[in-house]
Amino acid sequence: MTEIADNAVGTAARATSALGIPALEQVWSRMAAAHTGRAASVTMRQAQQDHWVLHAAGIGLEPFYAWFGKHGGSFDAFERWVVDRIGIPPADRAERLNAALAGAPPPRAAQEAQAAIEAMPPVLSGEDLAFWDENGYVVLHDAITPQAAQDTASVVWKFIGARPDDPATWYPPNEHGIMVQLFHDAVLERNRQSPRIRKAFSQLWGTADLWSTTDRVGFNAPETASHRFRGPHLHWDVSLQTPVPLGTQGILYLTDTQAQQGAFTLVPGFHRRLGAWLDSLPGGPSSARQQDLDSLGAEPIAGRAGDLIIWHHALPHGSRPNTTDQPRLVQYINLFPADAPVHEGWV
Template structure:
């Protein structure tokens, strides 16, 4: 029996997670066995367990019929806290959140607003906002060191930038690290998201980092260019995405690029764009690269086409992706 199983049994939480959530994943396995779990609940459970979507899906499909095997797979990441297990149980059963979490929500509610009226107006009109100093420079440096350690590289040495093991062009598959955990739990970030979602009852994503070095003739930009992270087979709903710059990032430095205001257009013309995102040059609609300082965070409406861009500067763009959202109704 793994430590995670022991913890679940000791807390009396095994039943809800196994009988409610695990049975749900097995039904999806039977009906759509293409190694993808589309459910918003799955995403939320993985985030609360402290694993990425890829790690969670891999754990499910590596242990298709064994809940104990799934727990053993997850336990190896050493990322699941007792408090978050209690949160999963509460969300799945409809019980109140743990007292410590309710206290956190009260603290966030009592904080001064992070986003100004001007910020919120920009959000409504353009679909993105910049949160200044979401992380301080010490926190940024801690995450950069974690990324460097994960990649086993000295990121100050340009000779090493193009030999790194990254995925999808610029993604660093670092998920579990104390520096990332600290960054994900910054109250200033939580407050900003609570203003956009109109609730403090939010969970934080367990997401990756990014490293986008300057392009060269030998190492051209590998993408991703403008795209959506949406499932067009389901009704589209409001959602957010976010990125924290860990170093000063100029617009030409591979900065996050969006099409401001496109959330209004997509909502009205879903059928026109469904299944065609690889056929459309979204830059024609007026794309904008968003530069900002180290520690600043860009949050954008998930209806905006977004992506990186070629890094035409002399230094890499280094980032951490952080999102927050309410647990979906079961």
Template sequence: MVEATTSLGIEILHAYWAHQLAPSSTTPLPQDIEKTLLAGLRLNVLETVRYLHHQRPSFAQFEAWILECNDGALPEASLDRLRRALAGETVGAEVGKLDDVEGLSADDLAHWHEHGYVILRNAISPEAAERAELAIYDFLGMAREDPESWYSPSLGPSIWVPLLRHPALVANRQSPRIHKAHAQLWGREDLWVTIDQGGLNPPERQNWPFPGPHLHWDATLAEPHHLELQGILYLADVAEDQGAFSCVPGFHRTLKEWLKSVPADQPISDHARRTLTMKPIAAHRGDMIIWHHLLPHGSSPNRAQRPRVAQYMSLRPTRYAYTEAWKN
């Protein structure tokens, strides 16, 4: 039985909780609604799924855990915005009015349409970027100026850094320029920012080969193809050979025809890695690269002298078109 009231007042949260605990006997939420729900509650998707599957909490315990993840409370204004959006009402940008915020220029938008990615210059201030950069080093127990510390066991065989809610990273998610640029690309302002992790890609050396991710898609390639955005925020200057984010520019426009050329007996991703060449994208501290999720992309080996340090985030509207079938 669905509970009539919840401590957070988000009725659909009960349906999400119930499906995670009993997927075979309950109906899942639409994918876009589920992502909006979790982003609106400032939850990381993987963190939440792991908690529910491992702890199997009661609904009351789940709501209490959500508040614990948010330092004990969520602003009522944020909860009200989420309730109204989930009810189908039009809501504005989380960070306030965007009319006077400088976003992407006409040249930026032309580059986006042609290449499927754009660099949002000065998405955050250099000072804000450096605070987040230092938070990542601190979280990993590393020193920015000590190369030997960059290979601490705390990083492991991965470039991902599971730091989610440090105040410096939280502040970056509220950048008006980031919200404005995404609103321009989506054509709407009711956007929800994901609670994603950081990244540190140190220079390759004998006992630390680049672990990937190599060329891949995080999206289904099944038709129809729809818009979705992904983003990476550089927290320090990144040169082309410094483990830069890489992609195949313009591929979102040719994907449909390219798929017809993939041999039937070969996995799509394997064929792509053999036949496509990615371009590394250099940018400065505080710049953000936003790309169409249908671009093949990945990180690259760091052959420079300093790590690439980054923060990942995406912004999506409350409801959007997507394809449920998975093909990759």
């Protein structure tokens, strides 16, 4: 916690904030400087901490970056936008984040919530954990209830302005491909706080002191003559400097999803052979992202509505064309500790 507290004092911020999180002004200040060409060098650790603050505040990364691109302005203007569009973060969340940034113990409510997760029976069995070690991913069945999955899918349908019974509505213009820029909804937040989901991540991380990302949803419609899959194809979202430390990512199926229904796809077990593969590349590790990653043994992962796939971020992963007659609906969910390991170099 000391490193977090030390990093948090790098830029002066007001002692008060309309959002209840003074550190947000530091994050805003660094981004504002970058937009005006005055950015100082930022370490990967500092960038990770900024991301943590944005997620913990319930804002998310892309909405924050999009605000600078579309609006910009003062920190007061940013706070007003958050209040109007997202809302003030719950007081208990702000209190927990402020305490963590100051290097103080979590508030009592946060400690009790973590203790409740720790006291839960395991949701991942010994076989599940062995599978995780071997393959780098695990499926948590029934991470949320069928009703919760249905409710979440309904929110996605409404947001994109489409209807399940009318394929003609499944293809609205979307510059983000299969990604849908819906980050903030009470249903999405309930899923992020699911005890089963939090328990699964706590088993993988070895701690219940975790923070949820504020991420978006996805809608992968069936391919047609005029609608072709645009990705994301297999990729990594992490530096490939080895050894790649533990990191997780997750995707929650909101509907039953067949393998050919644009299912989430990954290369099982690649976290164990990544280093040797990088060393074998004629162009060296820096050429890794230009390789044919599908040839490494990519597999689609089918699942039921309410299933959560968690994978090690060292695995190449992505989506695939949907060759069925039904769309794939998902929510992206991840939990992480504030001091998750990170490399300073990017490969």
